[in-house]
Amino acid sequence: MAFISSGYNPDKPMEDRITDIGPRKYDEFLPPVIKKNFGEWDYHEILEPGVLVHVAKSGDKVFTVRVGAARLMSTTMIREMLEIADKHCDGHLRFTTRNNVEFMVDDESKLAGLKEDLLSRKFAGGSYKFPIGGTGASITNIVHTQGWVHCHTPATDASGPVKAIMDECFEHFSKMDLPAPLRISLACCLNMCGAVHASDIGLVGIHRKPPIIDHAVLDNVCEIPLAVASCPLGAIKPTKTEVKGEKVNTVAVNEDRCMYCGNCYTMCPALPLADKEGDGIAIMVGGKISNRISEPKFSKVVVAYVPNETPRWPTLTKMVKNIVEVYSKNARKYERLGDWAERIGWEKFFEVTGIPFTQHCIDDFRDPAYYTWRQSTQFKFTSHVK
Amino acid sequence: MAKHPTPMLDQLESGPWPSFVSDIKQEAEARAKNEKGLDYQIPVDCPEDLLGVLELTYHDQETHWKHGGIVGVFGYGGGVIGRYCDQPEQFPGVAHFHTVRVNQPSGKYYTSEYLRQICDLWDLRGSGLTNMHGSTGDIVLLGTTTPQLEEIFYELTHKLNTDLGGSGSNLRTPAACLGKSRCEYACYDSQLLCHTMTNEYQDELHRPAFPYKFKFKFDACPNGCVASIARSDFSVIGMWKDDIKIDQEKVKAYVGGEFAPNAGAHAGRDWGKFDIEAEVVALCPTKCMTWDGQTLKIDNAECVRCMHCINVMPRALKIGDETGASICCGAKAPILDGAQMGSLLVPFIPAEEPFDEIKEVVENIWDWWMEEGKNRERLGETMKRMGFQKLLEVTGIEAMPQHVSEPRNNPYIFFKEEEVPGGWTRDIADYRSRHQR
Numbered sequence: 012m013a014f015i016s017s018g019y020n021p022d023k024p025m026e027d028r029i030t031d032i033g034p035r036k037y038d039e040f041l042p043p044v045i046k047k048n049f050g051e052w053d054y055h056e057i058l059e060p061g062v063l064v065h066v067a068k069s070g071d072k073v074f075t076v077r078v079g080a081a082r083l084m085s086t087t088m089i090r091e092m093l094e095i096a097d098k099h100c101d102g103h104l105r106f107t108t109r110n111n112v113e114f115m116v117d118d119e120s121k122l123a124g125l126k127e128d129l130l131s132r133k134f135a136g137g138s139y140k141f142p143i144g145g146t147g148a149s150i151t152n153i154v155h156t157q158g159w160v161h162c163h164t165p166a167t168d169a170s171g172p173v174k175a176i177m178d179e180c181f182e183h184f185s186k187m188d189l190p191a192p193l194r195i196s197l198a199c200c201l202n203m204c205g206a207v208h209a210s211d212i213g214l215v216g217i218h219r220k221p222p223i224i225d226h227a228v229l230d231n232v233c234e235i236p237l238a239v240a241s242c243p244l245g246a247i248k249p250t251k252t253e254v255k256g257e258k259v260n261t262v263a264v265n266e267d268r269c270m271y272c273g274n275c276y277t278m279c280p281a282l283p284l285a286d287k288e289g290d291g292i293a294i295m296v297g298g299k300i301s302n303r304i305s306e307p308k309f310s311k312v313v314v315a316y317v318p319n320e321t322p323r324w325p326t327l328t329k330m331v332k333n334i335v336e337v338y339s340k341n342a343r344k345y346e347r348l349g350d351w352a353e354r355i356g357w358e359k360f361f362e363v364t365g366i367p368f369t370q371h372c373i374d375d376f377r378d379p380a381y382y383t384w385r386q387s388t389q390f391k392f393t394s395h396v397k
Numbered sequence: 398m399a400k401h402p403t404p405m406l407d408q409l410e411s412g413p414w415p416s417f418v419s420d421i422k423q424e425a426e427a428r429a430k431n432e433k434g435l436d437y438q439i440p441v442d443c444p445e446d447l448l449g450v451l452e453l454t455y456h457d458q459e460t461h462w463k464h465g466g467i468v469g470v471f472g473y474g475g476g477v478i479g480r481y482c483d484q485p486e487q488f489p490g491v492a493h494f495h496t497v498r499v500n501q502p503s504g505k506y507y508t509s510e511y512l513r514q515i516c517d518l519w520d521l522r523g524s525g526l527t528n529m530h531g532s533t534g535d536i537v538l539l540g541t542t543t544p545q546l547e548e549i550f551y552e553l554t555h556k557l558n559t560d561l562g563g564s565g566s567n568l569r570t571p572a573a574c575l576g577k578s579r580c581e582y583a584c585y586d587s588q589l590l591c592h593t594m595t596n597e598y599q600d601e602l603h604r605p606a607f608p609y610k611f612k613f614k615f616d617a618c619p620n621g622c623v624a625s626i627a628r629s630d631f632s633v634i635g636m637w638k639d640d641i642k643i644d645q646e647k648v649k650a651y652v653g654g655e656f657a658p659n660a661g662a663h664a665g666r667d668w669g670k671f672d673i674e675a676e677v678v679a680l681c682p683t684k685c686m687t688w689d690g691q692t693l694k695i696d697n698a699e700c701v702r703c704m705h706c707i708n709v710m711p712r713a714l715k716i717g718d719e720t721g722a723s724i725c726c727g728a729k730a731p732i733l734d735g736a737q738m739g740s741l742l743v744p745f746i747p748a749e750e751p752f753d754e755i756k757e758v759v760e761n762i763w764d765w766w767m768e769e770g771k772n773r774e775r776l777g778e779t780m781k782r783m784g785f786q787k788l789l790e791v792t793g794i795e796a797m798p799q800h801v802s803e804p805r806n807n808p809y810i811f812f813k814e815e816e817v818p819g820g821w822t823r824d825i826a827d828y829r830s831r832h833q834r
Contacts, residue, residue: 013436014544015521019551024471029554031599034500037588040508041578050577050586054712057661065579073579081417083539085424085444086516086525093509093516106505106529108574108623134419136410147662156532159454160417160447161480161496161539163462168454170417171409178412188665203730204532206628209738241773243733274733274773280464287458300627302619304680304705307626309736321455322405344668345659345680345705376735 042103044073044117060187061143062122074122075115078129078141079152079177079184082110083160083170091132091140099125109152109194111145144185148192150335151184153177155197156204158216164273165199166216166290167319173197175323176214179332183339190342190351193335194299201272211348212331213295213310218271220289221264222282226252230260233279241278244268270376291318292327296334296360297349305350313361315371330366337364362393399425400442401449405456421448424525435521439490439542443524446490447540450482468495468543470550474605476561477546493542494524497549498535498562500595503588504575505530514557522549533612534572535562560599566609566773568601573615574622576635581711582704583617584635584720585748591615593752594759607763608770608779618716619704625725626739630776631759632725636745637717640697641706647713648673648693659709677706722748724758726788727777737777742788744799758792765791784811 020026038046048067055065063075092112096104099121105113114125129141145151153176156162158169176195183189196210200218207213229235239247239262246268252261262282264275271289275282294317298310313334317327334348341363342351352360361368374380399422409418425444428437440446450461466479478496485492499515515536519525524540531537541549553559562570571594574580576587594613595602601611614625617635625632650656651671657664658671673693678686685699686706693713695706707714724746725739746754762776765787770779780788789796798804814821 012438015436015438015548017548017551018555019547021547024547027555028472030472030560031603032554032558032560033596033599034592035502035511035557035559036592037503037506037578040502040506040511042506045506045578050583052577052579052581054581055660056657056711057664060665065581075579079415080529081415081420082528082530083417083420084527084529085420085427086520086527087424087427088420089512089516089527089529093512096509102509104507104509105575106507108534108572110530112529134410134416135423136407136416136419137412138410138416138419139413140415142413142415147659148665154532157528159460159462160451161462161494163460163464163480165460168451171455174409174412174414174416174418177414181413184414186665187662192662198730201730202732203736206532206624206730208730208736209624209627237772272732276464278773285459290458298627300621300624302621302626302701302703303708304682304703307621307738309738319458321458322408344663344676345709379735 040103042073042101042115042117044071045115047071048073057146057187060149060185061146062126063146064119071117072119073115073117074119075113076122076125076129076143077107077111077113077145078143079139079145080110080112080141081170081174082152082155088140095125095128095141099128107152109145109154111152112141142181142185147187148189149183149185149187150180150189150193150195153195153197154206154210156199158199162199164202164276164284166218166285167199167292168321169197169199171322172214172292172324172327175325175328176331179328180335183335189335189339191345191347193338193348195331202277207295208309209298209300209307210310211296211298212334213298214327214331215293215295216290217293217316218273218284218286218290219316220284220286221246221266221269221271222275222284224261224264225281225283226259226261227254229262229279229281232281235260235262238262238275238279238282241274243272243274244270247275287319291316292324293317294327294330294334297352299347299349304345305347308349310349311357312372313364313366315369334364334366356391358391358393358395361395368395399448400445401452403448403452406448406452418448421526428525433520437520438522438545438548439524439540441490443490443494443540444526446488447494447524447526450484450488450491453484453487468546470546470561473561473603475564475567475603478564480540491524491540494540495543495546497523497538497541497546498531498564498570499538499553500560500562500570501530501534501536501572503573503591503595504578505534506575506578511557518549518552518557522552533562533569535570561603563602563610565605566607567603567605567611568598568607569610569612570602571595571613571615572623574617576615576617580617582620582635582707582716584637584716585617585722587615587617587633587635589750590633590748590752590755593750594756597756601763607767609773609775611763611766611776619702620708625728627728628730629728629739630726631762632728632739633722633748633755634725635720635748636702636723637720638745639717639719641695641700641717642715643693643695644713644715645692648710649691651710651713656710656712660711677709680705720748721745722755724755726762727775727780729775729777733773734778734781737781740780740785741799742792742794744797761792762788786811
């Protein structure tokens with residue numbers, strides 16, 4: 012392997028240097044029909060699952076075919092998309108916020124060929140490369156984070172559980188048969204790069220053990236005051252200990268006070284939390300982003316811990332599928348998962364889904380916890396009251 | 398023959414959903430074949446080693462990536478994230494495997510020409526693996542080595558006319574919904590505002606000077622397709638002030654079954670005939686609509702613009718003409734102080750080029766937050782610690798009932814000294830002249 016220089020000269024780093032130019036302007040990339048009708052759209056319709064038509068005031072139409080994707084993708088895979096875009100869409104495509112890929116054509120006659128082409132392509136392992144769906148009252152792509160593939164703080168994988176769940180819920184991706192859109196998101200730790208905290212079903216990787224303290228290196232790899240200050244619950248204090256006969260500066264953790272958020276590890280690599288038995292996933296339910304009918308709201312923890320069962324997370328997958336199916340059967344048209352749970356009451360939610368209620372579902376974190384306790388005698392009798 | 402056996406990961410190849418394992422395998426194969434005869438600048442077998450380390454992780458159930466490390470390009474403090482494997486001897490191909498964030502174009506439209514250039518760059522100088530896209534919105538190029546970073550940056554800026562995104566305690570790469578490009582609901586040009594703000598604040602994006610990360614997101618209507626209200630410190634949401642426009646003939650067409658309600662979103666199940674009373678009028682959160690069988694009436698003064706009726710009948714109901722945006726501040730995920738939703742700061746603001754009114758709000762907030770925010774404290778947490786009134790004070794916005802869902806229910810009210818006649822300095826001798834000790 013010979014080093015190939017692009018022209019950058021390390022001896023003169025500022026020579027010809029271009030910085031702070033920002034991204035390419037979006038209008039360079041818009042398909043002509045979109046550019047022509049920018050800001051002049053009249054209405055849209057979903058012709059079939061995954062296929063949209065947007066109609067402009069001018070009468071122009073753009074037809075969009077939306078496909079699911081694993082988000083983690085190779086250049087080989089991207090090149091295949093580009094080949095499809097060249098063949099059917101004059102070299103244009105776009106990605107959605109939920110990591111779907113959209114292929115757009117300006118004439119209905121081009122749709123059938125595009126769809127057939129997309130569905131005909133499969134990986135060697137048998138899965139679709141470009142499954143069509145994810146529109147309207149369906150489950151769309153699961154937004155997720157890096158997980159074990161590339162991150163240093165995860166409590167679970169992301170791509171793996173997402174693949175397992177989407178396989179199980181595939182019919183709801185390719186069919187719009189739910190009461191309302193259902194958004195599943197997964198974050199592999201509490202940092203929540205994926206904004207799981209306001210999804211219909213939020214899956215979040217959690218640790219359950221306080222950090223291990225690497226006394227031998229702690230004082231060399233981190234600032235002790237920063238590690239101490241990083242703990243939101245004040246569970247970390249500076250101390251000294253003996254390592255191989257030598258006194259070293261280090262920290263002590265008040266384990267009863269730790270809620271395993273991992274912020275200390277972010278500040279200090281000598282405080283790792285990852286643990287095979289300790290780590291797993293919490294299931295949160297009922298969040299939404301949209302202002303439609305009801306206000307945006309956070310997801311609530313309904314299952315405090317599900318173990319990491321590699322490679323296909325069967326318990327997690329079964330629980331998610333169960334929530335989806337019970338909601339689908341019971342909610343009213345247009346009713347989001349959280350709105351349904353609020354209408355019937357959370358005690359009923361636990362009863363009809365058969366999810367065991369545990370003490371871990373009662374909030375105990377600071378002031379907001381108090382506002383989630385029931386301050387009323389208005390409750391429903393369910394099997395929980397003996 | 399694969400370099401590492403992956404019996405567990407292989408099980409993630411079956412089933413209908415696109416398999417990332419199959420994709421990494423096809424990339425490994427493509428690199429091994431090297432049909433284009435590339436002189437790969439990082440180990441050719443890095444995708445295989447990535448599968449190897451992931452298989453090991455599936456066995457150990459503990460991540461094998463080390464804690465960060467400071468790497469980056471000259472003059473920037475963000476855009477590259479250092480990543481090292483903690484089993485470098487077993488998996489030398491991914492021993493050093495840094496991430497490069499590339500700022501995506503607003504709305505994520507691409508031409509194949511541009512993405513092919515990115516692929517060419519990443520085949521030569523990276524692993525051939527990407528995230529399209531990262532959670533914040535960037536094109537994320539996964540896996541390269543330190544000597545390649547300046548070369549990648551040089552090619553991005555010189556040949557692709559593109560810049561890096563943000564990471565660390567800076568402005569993170571802003572993101573927008575597709576807005577006016579393909580949506581009839583857009584109340585302002587979210588793509589243009591996103592692009593404008595990204596370019597205006599390049600310094601903040603690339604040189605960390607904040608207490609912690611700061612995110613802008615731009616939704617062009619209250620449907621919130623980029624989820625700005627839950628995941629950005631500064632969320633701009635399209636809004637209109639005047640009346641919803643009604644085409645009564647088209648309302649009747651929906652009632653008559655000529656058009657599919659909700660743009661056909663419920664086609665996968667038989668929900669029965671469209672019932673405008675049950676599906677629109679009764680579901681209106683403020684009950685500001687009536688239907689007498691002929692005419693749909695909306696009492697617009699009572700409307701909170703939740704979008705439901707418009708979503709159900711997009712051909713018949715349209716957003717108003719007097720459009721702009723609302724601004725919500727302080728959303729974040731749980732770390733550290735629990736999750737926060739964005740709180741409404743500006744109910745209505747114009748959102749037209751050059752967007753000076755919006756920039757003024759941003760800059761006032763930054764001046765305050767950079768002064769008062771603690772290390773690793775998001776804006777939402779500073780707001781919580783210092784109070785919403787402080788945010789109003791620094792932005793010069795007057796308090797109004799739109800700022801709360803209900804007024805305070807405790808009377809522990811802070812007053813400023815100047816609000817109380819005579820101030821707080823009092824004379825004890827004067828007091829004692831009226832009260833024995």
